[in-house]
Amino acid sequence: MLRAVADIGRPDHVISVFDRVGDLPVFSPDLETDPLPDAVQIFVDQIQGCDGLIISSPEYVRAIPGGLKNAIDWLVSRDEIIHKPIALMHSSHRGDDVLAQLRIVLATVSTRFSSDLFLRFELMKKSPAEIAEHLDLPEGRREVENFLRRFAEFCAT
Template sequence: MKILAISGSGRANSTNTAMLRAVADLAWPDHEISVFSGVAGLPVFSPDLEVEPPPDEVQTFLDLINESDCLIISSPEYVRAVPGGLKNAIDWLVSRDEIITKPIALMHASHRGEDMLGQLRLVLSTVSQQFTEDVFLRFELMKLSPEEIAVYVAKASNRSVVIDFLQSLTERMER
């Protein structure tokens, strides 16, 4: 199964991106996970730009989604809300077919962020028929470096949680 893991953060040393990369490192052989950390590089959505072909950065993003079987999204919370870069990325998908039937699950790298997660769940359930709230993975990783996150996620007990999460996502897709 090909999974596109989308980081909602624009930071170079993002906790969410580091978590997604650590999960991707554990996923083989059943799951092939590619991490997209380029939401900050997408142009600001405007209906005026919804032409064919779309801007190059958007086309690359759309191609990655098309090539995947499902999506995992992990995002920080900014001022109790979905970060602008991630919301902008989702806005690029609203009037397109790429995301409508794509299974989507969430991961989160903090012990807080319920307001953002609630908003993200609402948005994703609006744009996708296959968004699932019941497949969710959370680790409390704030203030850890990307290297520390990789070590933390690779611990046997956490590795087991990751594998269970990916298996749940696979089972959800098969339904």
């Protein structure tokens, strides 16, 4: 879904998809020294260089998947996320537990998390091509474009 949204957003918005959460070592305060582990430094640099974050994640056992929680943990004591605008997208009719947990966690780590900016589609079990096709339909495209416009406005304030 993130890649399809990035395609729809072009050329008005530059959306980079970070898909290397699995490369991050397990968070430990002992590793938060200079230099950071390479994978963490790459992640932190991407967060620092962006205007805002759009987070999308499946639910795993009614919770935030461990990899995403680990990524967030790497940012908790850092300045890069504190004032970063953040919004959520979700690609399933299920997953309200992970969304509720993410809202709590993200509102804790960022002063600019918006629970009002939210995009949701029912795309579970669709292939990437089917997702792109679904989002490219006029109604889906309008929803994505409206979400991105509102998020860009939020990032600019």
